[in-house]
Amino acid sequence: MNICFYTITAINPLIGGVERVTFNLQKYFEQNGFQVFFFHLRGKEDSHHFILPNPDCTTKEQIISFINDRIAQYDIDIIIDQYGNELLSHKYISNHVKIIRCEHLNIMENKIISCLLGTFSFRELRKSIMNCLFLLNTPLRRFKQRYRYTFINKYIDQFIVLSDTYIPRLVNKGISRNKITAIPNSVNIIDNYEYQKDNLIIYCGRLVHNPKNILFLPKVWKHLSKLFPNWTMAIIGDGIDRGILEKKIKKYRLERIFITGYTNPDQYYARAKIILQPSFNEGFGMVLAEAMLRKCVPITFNATTAYSDIIQDNESGYIISKYNEAAFINKCVHLMSDEDERTRMSDIGYNHICAHFNMEHIGRKWIQLFNNITK
Helix, strand or coil: CEEEEECCCCCCCCCCHHHHHHHHHHHHHHHCCCEEEEEECCCCCCCCEEECCCCCCCCHHHHHHHHHHHHHHCCCCEEEECCCCCCCCCCCCCCCCEEEEECCCCCCCCCHHHHHHHCCCHHHHHHHHHHHHHHHCHHHHHHHHHHHHHHHHHHCCEEEECCHHHHHHHHHCCCCHHHEEECCCCECCCCCCCCCCCCEEEEECCCCHHHHCCCHHHHHHHHHHHHCCCCEEEEEECCCCHHHHHHHHHHCCCCCEEEEECCCCHHHHHHCCEEEECCCCCCCCHHHHHHHHCCCEEEEECCCCCHHHHCCECCCEEEEHHHCHHHHHHHHHHHHHCHHHHHHHHHHHHHHHHHHCEHHHHHHHHHHHHHHHCC
16 A cells, blocks of 8 residues: 655654654554655655645646646555645545545634734734734634635545544534544653653743743743752743743743753653643644653643643643643642652653553554545
């Protein structure tokens, strides 16, 4: 069986969650006898990577012809669309090719107004105006979402979401139940190891306030740094709101807090005792699962119902409801003060991730799906 992914560029597993998930699936499929190909928008073309023609220089019909030519030439059986390209649908592609579209985001928007207003600045007026336009555009975005669900019903074979908890809401929005399958992301399982942990608390992810709520981090550290002078906070990642975050850190005159930029987070997972995820909205939370494998205990807001798949609340971490900032900070204080409790929770978290999100377990779900839709 020949599988073809659609991604924006060639896969770099260090860039983001979707890239790491695709990289892991590619390796698993190849190990199980599948041929794996890619459609990309950008990159270098070879016998396994097909670069779609530039839409600015070619017609829509030429792009569709390119796609169908490659499908025929390489006998593609299944397309896995990781980013929702409308051309990769049965509106333009024969029904003998099965098309799977993946949704990596939470289908519900939370706290949009709060997080956009949080980045408003007269010094960055252009960006602030764009945020306001984003809010004004809400009715149009919701109309497009309804159109997208109708499109999926009509032209897509399977719609993949990251948690069973998403399915009822999608059915209520009109997607046929038999077109929806929940398959979570996988992580690379590592041996159980007793890490030499530092007094380090971390955040890992894109530095964007919408939807990551990164401006809450200096507020957290302003409180914690006074109580725990021998602890440090590391913010791992980069993004368009890094400058605003740095100004907030400087405004509070915070010490023992640093931003790494883009880097492999594994070294920080191994050293850190606690990972914070204060997002307003998340699709899955892959960094939490990766950190828990290295004995980090997570503290999150309930940004997605999928968190309950990853974190056993009060057992392997904490999920704070209703964006209660005081409760979030109190849980940080509790874990930073109680080493035995943190160790107990980290062991529970490691075992849970190993059991439910290993590549073999997730990979079998994908192969079962392939068998079902190609009968």
